[in-house]
Amino acid sequence: MQSIQHKRLWQLMFLTLMALLLWQISPVAKANTVGLPDFTSIVEKAEPAVVNIRTTATVSSNGSSGGRDPYEMFRWFFGPDFQPPGGGGNDQAPQQRRGNPEPQERTVPRGVGSGFFISADGYILTNHHVIDDASEIFVTLTDGTEYKAKVIGSDERTDVALLKIDAQDMATLPIGTAADLKKGQWVLAIGSPFGLESTVTSGIVSAIGRETGDYLPFIQTDVAVNPGNSGGPLLDLDGEVVGINAQIVSRSGGFMGISLAIPIDEAMEVAQQLRENGKVTRGRIGVQIGEVSKDVAQASGLDSAAGAMVSRVVPDGPAEQAGVEPGDIILEFDGKKIEKWSDLPRVVGSTAPGTKAKMNVWRKGKPVSLDITVGEMPSAQPVAAAAQPAEPKAQGETALGITVVSLTDDEKKEFRINHGVKVTAVEGAGEVAGLTPGDVILTVDNTDVSSPKQFVELAQKAQAGKPLGMMVQRNGQAQWLLVRPAKK
Template structure:
């Protein structure tokens, strides 16, 4: 390798410059020293060392592999019969010259099956006697489940119970003296806190990854809100623990948001407190029993909240009440907004199914409801969740239309028999839609049950209510379409 040196004339030529640079360095030495002192006084944030946490948690995390039974089908050329290929193409009765006589067919036998690998996942011990938490989708439809520990031992597991709605499963292996993870409190998590995952991505068991909490109570439309992180989670991590800096499990890694099928920076975990409530029921009964009150609900938008005088855009908007169901017996009506249930505040509409589901069937619960500008307390007897029911759509008989109004609606009275079928009193049915109402999404056939906080009795009274609406301020219309009711904000035309 060649080396390069500087000639003496070159050094002499640039000596004054180098000397000046040295003088400047000396002159500004105190400033440089001061900057160094400041940096020392405010050292950079030291990243956490996860090694101790992983060393303690690792023995509690297991690899799960499952198998499935698939039927064996003989194809062309399969079996010992050299003429099977002909019979495959020409049918079982095919007979060629010189071909041995085909024996009489034997009674039909059950198709043979073979066991094949189905998938891999993760799990973790929650007790010393071998109970393991994982995801339902890891073990569902599996013929056999095998659990491998970090020390290499393998056990065949049995399913204690699964819950598809929360994607939680409880399995058990015949062992003792296991090291369970300590259960933490996910409600104490904050955005930006460090968390880590241990699992078997792509079958690579005992793999640890780390990241931060990206969001709390992420609502994805599922039954439970998720913990969102940027911890690298891939296929095979499902069912593994999400662990905080105290070494406590705070979630079960369950899903990733991805367009490629691999990790793209967004992973979702089931909060461990919700999972443990499910596990307790699975351990006791092998199944989960949930409560229901017989309502269909939706979100409360800010424009609707303003229109009906609700202080905050919170709660669950009741769009339909099941006839003769628990909520109907309690006096709940379509258009009501459920603010609290059993003393718990309903901040998002999705909070209600979870809180009601956790309520013991047969017990009574109070709910605070926003109705016509004031709060009403109702007592409901919670039933057991079995199946959903819905009402059939009904249409009103044609009647003379009422004159169009400032909302752009032409309406008629709702026939008495239709009111009985729908379980409503009064209301008007929309016949024509123009202007502001059309822009708000109303359609012919919709039934308007209330304007702001006043119930609609008939078309004449509806016209009076609309004529008194202030210009420039959106009015809240409680609109029923089919078996759903929704508050819609419509601003009267000037």
């Protein structure tokens, strides 16, 4: 009996040792052995380079209560010469009080934010919205020293601003790159949330290339960022800046687990232009674009939904001069692939005006290469008014429930096209596809349409139930529609 107990004891000990051994070599054990990262050395080096930014604004007022005279009611009862006890209140002469009071200006706190030094001679990177409309900007270092800063340049489109203080030998942060970031990577932020200077928070990269703006794909993290963190650095475990904390996604106004940062690569390019020119110069080609959906790709004959579809070409712009047409799908610009439509504004915007670039487009089922000279984007881009098509007088031809008529020469000139037919009535398959009277059908199955008779011939070739791609111009913009003939 005793030998059996000893045997069971040895078996139990053996199994316990095996379990411990397996646990030690498991991923969980390795994770627990490694533990969480220690940020103390990173913070010690980075903290002196991060600053608190507070701004003031000058507002007009006619008194102490938001511009209203606090004794206005008494003067309404007792007359304009009324003086409050002690002689306070409005000390203007009665004649002045009877008219409009002279406006007065006062300085009020506007907001707080963060920033960081990118050079030892006092250049500071922050957000545009931190200093926008500020009359004065004050920068406070970690040791309490305060400087008055001036704006070297600010760019609203990327939300990047460059400041300068009159100082030397400032601590700076090493600039890294956001190109190598991966989901799950540890990062930390230093800033002044709610005015609490030098606050450190940490988290991981949640997503890369988050689309929320025209020119920047943001870094998404779960780092706790709150109002006042804006403009502060996002650091990796090497202590290098990989982004500028800029936005939070929140329903309450406070942190809810989603923070967005500007990639430092794009921010430094903007900062360089601001330092050299005080402004950012961007390229433009003069097109309005839209997304290439699966339906658009299918209608145009593309294998995959990629690129940016041209819905409108700006008259006399670089794109029109290069031969770009509405309905073209831009797949590559200056050697850079356009994976999604939002890539094109960034690629073109970062190209210097005057650059001669090669552009590859997909047109009517085949690739086309174009040479284009990039123009300069003006500060305010004018939008052309959409021309309203006149009611047609000619009798039309009908196919797939779509009745069309020929375009007049004046209409072709007005719409800036040399072919197409105009829709006058629609029902059935055409109505289901989204066609409306006044639309101009430019192509059917990647073939230019020049007459109602040709339109009917092309439409009748469509197989029952198979989508038929039509490029349509509506209110000056081109788009693809899929018309599905009814199954017999």
